[in-house]
Amino acid sequence: MxxxxxxxxxxxxxxxxxxxxxxxxxxxxxxxxxxxxxxxxxxxxxxxxxxxxxxxxxxxxxxxxxxxxxxxxxxxxxxxxxxxxxxxxxxxxxxxxxxxxxxxxxxxxxxxxxxxxxxxxxxxxxxxxxxxxxxxxxxxSREDIEETHGRWIEREPGIDERADWDLAAQTLTLSVRGLQGSSTMTLWWxxxxxxxxxxxxxxxxxxxxxxxxxxxxxxxxxxxxxxxxxx
Ligand SMILES: C[S@@+](CC[C@H](N)C(=O)[O-])C[C@H]1O[C@@H](n2cnc3c(N)ncnc32)[C@H](O)[C@@H]1O
Incomplete structure (x- = not known):
């Protein structure tokens, strides 16, 4: 990952x-x-x-x-x-x-x-x-989830990040993409x-x-x- x-x-x-x-x-x-x-x-x-x-x-x-x-x-x-x-x-x-x-x-x-x-x-x-x-x-927090869910956001110049939250499963599927590579990973909170x-x-x-x-x-x-x- x-x-x-x-x-x-x-x-x-x-x-x-x-x-x-x-x-x-x-x-x-x-x-x-x-x-x-x-x-x-x-x-x-x-x-x-x-x-x-x-x-x-x-x-x-x-x-x-x-x-x-x-x-x-x-x-x-x-x-x-x-x-x-x-x-x-x-x-x-x-x-x-x-x-x-x-x-x-x-x-x-x-x-x-x-x-x-x-x-x-x-x-x-x-x-x-x-x-x-x-x-x-x-x-x-609920606010962070609502603000970021399912949207690509430019985190750094040329580097985009997307958070897909699952409240029931308590997982964050985090994707990142940029010139040097891309990946999707899961985090469990x-x-x-x-x-x-x-x-x-x-x-x-x-x-x-x-x-x-x-x-x-x-x-x-x-x-x-x-x-x-x-x-
Ligand atoms: C968010 S990065 C943190 C890297 C570094 N500690 C820092 O503060 O920048 C998470 C790191 O944990 C490693 N990692 C994830 N799961 C692991 C596991 N089960 N055993 C060893 N390393 C793991 C990943 O490869 C990655 O390098």
């Missing part, structure tokens, strides 16, 4: 910058290696490595990892970024780290609670006792209360649930940013 848009991904997400310093801060505060699940093209991982952290990046798209590898080399952090092809539900990682991250809604590619639990338990296994899982997800329960069921204690990357408390908006500690 991401291979055909590996070279479109960075221009497509060019305006998404609000989360970078948040994840870099969390990585530095943890003071050790980071595992980033769904590392993509390194949008977060490369600034994190530039700040001095060692990052193991997991992704199931060889195309995204190829772009990430090139970007890391250009940034001069190839040595601090260890990229591994694999599924975030069964990450190919033997190391144990103080922090695992899953930025930019990558967990929404998981379908159903079985997959969510499998992924959360796998993340827990990578953590040292007391280590932290940090991730963000969204739950769409659940309410924040459900994430809370899933985290508890998979052996985490929720430390924080923010409503945005500036650390304002979650107050019922679309985005939720989670920090959970391995029990």
């Amino acid at each position: 991401y291979d055909p848009i590996a070279w479109l991904y960075d221009p497509w997400s060019a305006s998404v910058i609000e989360d970078v310093s948040f994840y870099v801060e969390e990585a530095l505060a943890a003071g050790g290696g980071v595992v980033e699940l769904g590392v993509g093209t390194g949008r977060i991982a490369i600034p994190t490595a530039l700040a001095g952290a060692y990052v193991i990046g997991i992704d199931s798209s060889a195309g995204m990892l190829a772009v990430c590898s090139e970007r890391a080399r250009e940034a001069g952090v190839g040595e601090r970024l260890d990229l591994r092809l694999g599924d975030l539900r069964r990450p190919p990682v033997d190391e144990r780290v103080p922090i695992v991250t899953c930025p930019f809604r990558s967990y929404l590619h998981l379908r159903g609670d079985d997959e969510r639990l499998e992924a959360l338990r796998a993340a827990r296994e990578l953590l040292r006792p007391g280590g932290r899982l940090v991730f963000d997800v969204f739950t769409p 659940v309410e924040p209360a459900r994430w809370h329960t899933l985290l508890a069921e998979s052996g985490f204690e929720v430390l924080e649930c923010y409503g945005w990357f500036d650390r304002r408390p979650f107050a019922g908006g679309e985005d939720s940013v989670w920090i959970a500690r391995r029990k």
Whole structure:
């Protein structure tokens, strides 16, 4: 799903910058290696490595990892970024780290609670006792659904995006097209209360649930940013 848009991904997400310093801060505060699940093209991982952290990046798209590898080399952090092809539900990682991250809604590619639990338990296994899982997800608002449903919208110059929402199934079918490629992918959302329960069921204690990357408390908006500690 991401291979055909590996070279479109960075221009497509060019305006998404609000989360970078948040994840870099969390990585530095943890003071050790980071595992980033769904590392993509390194949008977060490369600034994190530039700040001095060692990052193991997991992704199931060889195309995204190829772009990430090139970007890391250009940034001069190839040595601090260890990229591994694999599924975030069964990450190919033997190391144990103080922090695992899953930025930019990558967990929404998981379908159903079985997959969510499998992924959360796998993340827990990578953590040292007391280590932290940090991730963000969204739950769409009715206004966003009404505003965007079924319409092609120019997201960046020459890059169009279309959202097809299914409220009953709680799925977003997201299409993107541009000169460098096109793709359609499905995202499955659940309410924040459900994430809370899933985290508890998979052996985490929720430390924080923010409503945005500036650390304002979650107050019922679309985005939720989670920090959970391995029990
Ligand atoms: C929205 S992108 C996020 C990329 C990066 N973390 C960022 O913040 O820009 C989602 C990434 O998750 C990867 N992905 C989706 N499902 C996955 C899975 N089951 N296992 C590993 N990677 C997965 C995709 O290939 C893609 O690179």
